[in-house]
Amino acid sequence: RELGIPPHRMMVVYNGVKGGRIPLKSRDPWLVGMVARMVRHKRVDTFLHAAARLVSIFPTVKFKLVGGGEREERYRELAKELALEGKVVFTGSVLEVEGEAERFAIGVLPSENEGFPNTLLEYGALGLPMVASSIPQNREVVEEGREGLLVPAGDPDALAQALATLLLNRALAKRSEKMAKRRAERFNLSRTKRNLITSYHRLLKTKVPSSSPEDIGS
CATH class of the missing domain: 1.20.5 (Single alpha-helices involved in coiled-coils or other helix-helix interfaces)
Known part of the structure; x- marks a missing residue:
């Protein structure tokens, strides 16, 4: 539209995701994970602040951050400041992201902006229930209460509450797993x-x- 191209002259073709991978049966029911580059707009800080709120409620909950980037050391320091040592694992850059993510109980993406959220499609292909920021791009993959839950970007309290809901409500999490898998198949x-x-x-x-x-x- 900004370029003056009329809608009837445009087509949208979404990114695709590989399907067919069978999720592990040995998924950790208390592992909350996020796959992302360690850059500002991914809001890893929101993830860590939400984690700090959850550990006081759920002693067995653990967190994993998969990915590297320019802010990795800063976020490692933030995790220490929030007393999350022993609760959060930073993998750094990895070649086999699926091998890390398939053990998650919940996949998280709290970004403040995205192009198209391939990470959410990858979570869905693994059958993961999701918690994502309620930005337009993420809402193309996650519908509130179906594939997962949506929260305001930059709100660690809302993120912690949504994660607690899925950790406690196994029926909702199970239903979201099925819906997420089905949604990912549309983007095969x-x-x-x-x-x-x-x-x-x-x-x-x-x-x-x-x-x-x-x-x-x-």
Whole structure:
């Protein structure tokens, strides 16, 4: 719109996520995790402040931050200031993110802004209930009370309350797991490839080939 392009001349093709991974049965029921780069807009500080509120209520709860970045050392120091040593694990940058995230009981994304939240799709593909900030991009993946819970960005009290709700209400968490998995299937990588190819052919006004997306480029 800012460029003066009319809506009928635009198409939206969302990012895709790999499906088919079977979640571990040995998921830790008290592990709350977040996958993110350690940068300001991801609001790792909100996650840590919420963690500090929860540890006084749930002695067995643990937290894991997966990812590295320019603010990692700052957040490690913040965790110490909040007396979270022994409660929060920082993995730093890892190659196999799914291997870390599949053990989470809940996946968190409290960002103040996002492009398109691939992290939420990855949580969903693993069947994780989610707590995310209620920003427009996140609401495209998480609907309140379905795939998880939404909270205001930058509000650690609301984040802690939402996490406590899912930790205590196992029925809600279980229902959210199923909904999250179903939502992620809508963004399956194969379907996304097909949609992209279809969009190109519409623009070019050519016929879409019958070959599957997996055949493209093989």
